[in-house]
Amino acid sequence: MLDHQEPRLGPDHADTVASFGRFAYWTGELGDPERAVPRYDELLARQRRLLDDGHLAVLNTRANLVSWHGQAGRTGPALELCEELLRDVERHTPEDHPLRPITEAEHAHWRGAAGAPAEAAAALLLVLPRVTAALGPAHTDPFAVRWRIAHWTGVAGRPSQARELMRSLLTDVSSVLIPEHVTFLTCRVEYAHWTLATGDVEQARALLTELAPEVEAVLGPGHPEAVRARELLAALPDPAAGRER
Structure with missing residues (x-):
């Protein structure tokens, strides 16, 4: 589509920019954050030639850049970009706009990745009711916030609590999402991770083998x-070695 649109309409035509946005989106969703980052950079440059910095599309693109920088392992840039975004979201959106609590949750998450897991879990717990009120309890964003609360709770040294939080989340996710949904699968991997972290090796093996x-x-x-999931499974101790002893 872009091969046809760009020479005919130009790179900054609204239809071309919309197609480029979908191209960037699916690059990230297919699990390629390294390629998603430059594509979102290019999308942002095109949008800024058409829109002002307070436009919701620009803010959303910046939010995606935060996420994909972080998922590509660049925690420092993700946190810095998120701090700047949070200030602009507060400046340009109404108080009840969903992007406000979503950005606060994202900021808390990358604080955890930067080395403050307990603070991240506490901040996410505080913002969860506002994310849920803005989007509804069955939306994937509240599920993501709950996943992050469990994750940073475990990283902060409470793996059993993390496992229980993930067990509860999986119950709610399974009632809303199909088994093949990426959020459902991500939650199952996280539950297996904390099952292993609590020392329940055989249960973790059963979960990860499937x-x-x-x-x-x-x-x-x-x-x-x-x-x-493969790395977790490969890291499990060999059951045959235990039987030989």
Whole structure:
């Protein structure tokens, strides 16, 4: 589509920019944050030639840049970009706009990734009711916030609590999302991770033996969650070695 639109309409035509935005979106969603970042950079440059910085489309693109920088392992830039975005979201959006609590949650998450997991979990717990009120309890964003609360709770040294939080989240996710949904699969991988972290090796093995090939089949072998599931499974101790002793 872009090969046809760009020479005929120009790179900054609204239709071309919309198509480029979908191209950037699916690049990230298919699990390729390294390529998503420059594509969102290019999208932002095109949008800024058409729109002012307070436009919702520009703010959303900046939010995506925060996420994909972070998922590509660049925590420092993600946190810095998120701090700047949060100030602009507060300046340009009404107090009840969903992007406000969503950006606050994103900021808390990258604070956790920067080395403050307990503070991140506490901040996410505070913002969760506002994200839920803005989007509804069955939206994937409140699910993501709950996943992050569990994750940073575990990283902060409470793996059993993290496992219980993920168990509760999985119950709610399973009632809303299809089994193949990326959020559902991500939650299952996280639950397996904290099951292993609590020392329940055999349960973790049972979960991951089923889960790893399923995630790979649905999301592709190169997707970060597929890689994570395989690495968790590979890290399990060999059961045969235990029987030999």
